[in-house]
Amino acid sequence: MIGKKLVALVFSPTGSTLKVVRRFSKHFEDSEIIELTTGKSASNLEFDDETMVLFAFPVYAGRVPDVYFDRLEDVYGDENYAIIIGVYGNRHYDDALFEMYEMLSERDFNVIAAAAFVAEHTYSSKIAGGRPDEADLEMVDAFVDILQLLTPDDIPPKIPGDYPYREGVGVSTWAPYPSDGCISCGVCSMVCPVGIINPDGELPKEMIIDCLHCMACVKRCPTNVRFADDEALLKLIAHLEENFAEPRKEPEIFL
Ligand SMILES: Cc1cc2nc3c(=O)[nH]c(=O)nc-3n(C[C@H](O)[C@H](O)[C@H](O)COP(=O)(O)O)c2cc1C
Ligand code: SF4
Ligand code: SF4
Numbered sequence: 001m002i003g004k005k006l007v008a009l010v011f012s013p014t015g016s017t018l019k020v021v022r023r024f025s026k027h028f029e030d031s032e033i034i035e036l037t038t039g040k041s042a043s044n045l046e047f048d049d050e051t052m053v054l055f056a057f058p059v060y061a062g063r064v065p066d067v068y069f070d071r072l073e074d075v076y077g078d079e080n081y082a083i084i085i086g087v088y089g090n091r092h093y094d095d096a097l098f099e100m101y102e103m104l105s106e107r108d109f110n111v112i113a114a115a116a117f118v119a120e121h122t123y124s125s126k127i128a129g130g131r132p133d134e135a136d137l138e139m140v141d142a143f144v145d146i147l148q149l150l151t152p153d154d155i156p157p158k159i160p161g162d163y164p165y166r167e168g169v170g171v172s173t174w175a176p177y178p179s180d181g182c183i184s185c186g187v188c189s190m191v192c193p194v195g196i197i198n199p200d201g202e203l204p205k206e207m208i209i210d211c212l213h214c215m216a217c218v219k220r221c222p223t224n225v226r227f228a229d230d231e232a233l234l235k236l237i238a239h240l241e242e243n244f245a246e247p248r249k250e251p252e253i254f255l
Helices: 016-025 066-071 096-106 134-149 187-191 205-210 216-220 231-244
Strands: 005-010 030-035 051-058 080-088 109-118 252-254
Touching: 005 016, 016 030, 016 051, 016 080, 016 134, 051 096, 080 096, 096 109, 109 134, 134 252, 187 216
Parallel strands: 005 030, 005 051, 051 080, 080 109
Antiparallel strands: 109 252
16 A cells, blocks of 8 residues: 655654654565655645655653644645654653644545554663664564555554543653763754754753753763753653563554
C-alpha cells in the first residue's frame, strides 16, 4: 500500500526520534526528512498523491509536545496516507499517539498505522540507555515490511489512547544554566528548540517559562558545563529510575 515517496516531519531535540526516522526513511526511493526542531515551522508544504507523510516526535508527559503541534499548524493533507511514530523513554506513551491521530484525521490525512518506539530517557541513561539499539531499529524495518502488506480496507487503525488526554507538561519554573567554565561558544543557543538562550549561553529569567526541559542544551554543551539541578527535576529522575528502568519495553505497532 505504501508508495515510494516519503516526507517525514520530525521534532527531535536530543536526536533519538531522528535515529528512528532515518532508519524508516531508508526504505523509500525518494525521501525527505524535514526537521522542525529548531524553530522552523512547516509551511507551504503540498503533498502529491504518491507521497506518504510520516509524523515523528518524542512523547512528553504522555502527550505530543505542544511545540511540535505549533510547527505543524499549516500542515494539511489531501487524503494522503500518514504514519505516526512516537518515541518514549520506557515509561509510557499514554495518549500521545491517539492525540496525533485525531489531529491528523481532522487535517485530511488518512492515518494507516502508528508505532511507539523506545529510546533512552532524556533525564537518565539508566532508563533505556543506548536505545534505540539495533533490535529497535530492526523493528523499524519490520514496521515498514508490515506497512507494505496493508490495504485501504485496513484503515482506520486501532490506536491506543483516550480523550480527555492525560494532563501534559506543566508550566516551566526552571531551565538549565551555564556554570563556571562556560566558553560562550553559543552551541546551546543554536540547539535550543525555542530559542530562549542568548548566544553567550545565558538564559534570561523571564524566558524560563518557555523552557521545554528537553535537555538539548545540556547534552550538546561541548564543555559539559550546562546543568539542570532543580529539586523537582531531581525528584522526578529518582522516581523514573526507581520505577521505569526495568522492565525493558519493546516497540509496539498499531494497525
Ligand atoms: C519534557 C519531557 C517529558 C517526557 N515525558 C515522557 C513520558 O511521558 N513518557 C516516557 O516514557 N518518556 C518521556 N520522556 C522521555 C522522551 O520521550 C524520550 O527520551 C525521547 O526519546 C526523547 O526524544 P528525542 O531524543 O528525539 O528528543 C520525556 C522527556 C521530556 C524531555
Ligand atoms: S554550549 Fe556550554 S560552553 Fe557553550 S555557551 Fe552554552 S553553556 Fe557555555
Ligand atoms: S533551554 Fe530549555 S528548551 Fe532550550 S534547549 Fe535547554 S532545556 Fe531545551
